[in-house]
Amino acid sequence: MSKKILLSGVKPTGAPHIGNYFGAMKQFVDLQKDYDGYVFIADYHALNFIQSKKEMEKNIIGVLLDYLAIGLDPEKLVIFKQSDISEHTELAWIFDTLTTMPYLMRAHAFKDAEAKNKEICVGTFNYPMLMAADILLYSPDIVPIGSDQKQHVEIARDTAEKFNRIFGETFKLPESKIIEEVATVPGIDGKKMSKSYNNHIPLFSEYEEIKKCVMCIVTDSSGGVPKNVYAIHKLFRSDEELKKIYKEKEGKYKELKELLIEDIEKFIAPLREKRKEFEKDIPKALAILKAGSEKAKKIAEEKMKEVREKIGVNI
Ligand code: ADP
Ligand code: TRP
Numbered sequence: 561m562s563k564k565i566l567l568s569g570v571k572p573t574g575a576p577h578i579g580n581y582f583g584a585m586k587q588f589v590d591l592q593k594d595y596d597g598y599v600f601i602a603d604y605h606a607l608n609f610i611q612s613k614k615e616m617e618k619n620i621i622g623v624l625l626d627y628l629a630i631g632l633d634p635e636k637l638v639i640f641k642q643s644d645i646s647e648h649t650e651l652a653w654i655f656d657t658l659t660t661m662p663y664l665m666r667a668h669a670f671k672d673a674e675a676k677n678k679e680i681c682v683g684t685f686n687y688p689m690l691m692a693a694d695i696l697l698y699s700p701d702i703v704p705i706g707s708d709q710k711q712h713v714e715i716a717r718d719t720a721e722k723f724n725r726i727f728g729e730t731f732k733l734p735e736s737k738i739i740e741e742v743a744t745v746p747g748i749d750g751k752k753m754s755k756s757y758n759n760h761i762p763l764f765s766e767y768e769e770i771k772k773c774v775m776c777i778v779t780d781s782s783g784g785v786p787k788n789v790y791a792i793h794k795l796f797r798s799d800e801e802l803k804k805i806y807k808e809k810e811g812k813y814k815e816l817k818e819l820l821i822e823d824i825e826k827f828i829a830p831l832r833e834k835r836k837e838f839e840k841d842i843p844k845a846l847a848i849l850k851a852g853s854e855k856a857k858k859i860a861e862e863k864m865k866e867v868r869e870k871i872g873v874n875i
Pocket of ligand 2: 567568569570571602605690691694695703705709712
């Protein structure tokens with residue numbers, strides 16, 4: 561029996577943090593033995609945020625090295641770049657024609673921007689349509705993500721259903737795969753860890769940087785257990801172990817933070833070293849990406865042929 565398919569992507573908008581890792585990227589690695597599938601670099605999505613050739617190029621290579629360093633195996637999952645497959649933007653356009661403005665106005669990302677009175681670009685408004693195309697072209701069973709992306713997968717499902725209803729059965733409906741305990745990893749201020757809130761611990765940080773981040777974790781003095789420190793610590797040790805340690809060291813915030821620094825360092829050091837190894841041979845990493853894009857292209861081309869046929873432009 562053939563394996564089920566997974567698909568997910570990360571935007572090249574800067575160095576990933578431990579929230580990205582535990583919420584999403586670790587799942588790609590853990591699932592690759594049981595699933596076939598696709599993990600890609602969402603560079604056209606990142607264009608909404610990164611508008612500099614130099615930075616975009618650097619960030620794309622960055623995500624590629626991150627993927628390899630965390631242990632994604634190109635023999636098991638296809639690693640590719642979104643912009644190499646023009647079918648993504650082509651299908652996104654077709655979805656644009658089926659989707660109403662009020663429907664997309666209900667998306668969280670749009671509502672947040674509106675609430676902040678931000679002037680957003682059309683690309684940000686349409687973001688979920690490109691994401692629906694990313695997903696539906698490859699007929700995945702599951703889309704491993706953090707909880708902030710759940711609505712986007714629901715939009716992809718709705719879009720697939722709508723297309724299927726109008727033009728006949730074409731797209732498989734995907735399920736999002738979220739791990740509850742790490743659905744929203746908190747940052748050093750207790751809010752959702754995010755690059756944009758500057759409350760993150762970078763995944764490949766050096767020891768000094770880890771130390772600086774941990775020392776900045778906001779502690780309040782309620783009950784002797786610093787809850788923001790504990791919440792991050794939970795990523796590295798079991799609740800059982802931590803309860804004992806935090807009881808023994810009740811109120812000793814500095815010692816608890818020092819232990820957290822050591823635990824994070826123990827976890828990050830091997831990843832950091834692996835990334836440095838891959839960094840020594842960027843042409844080799846780029847060749848992996850190119851080969852992946854060639855494989856993905858074949859699947860996307862086939863699906864688009866079916867879509868063009870269904871909508872009646874293949875005369
Ligand atoms: P950011 O919010 O830092 O810009 P991205 O949007 O690039 O992160 O997210 C990449 C992946 O990491 C997505 O699947 C997203 O759901 C997941 N993710 C991001 N932040 C967190 C978090 N704090 N906890 C769990 N998962 C997260
Ligand atoms: N929107 C996702 C994020 O911000 C990245 C992404 C783009 C994605 N296309 C996707 C994730 C398709 C899963 C599937 O993190």
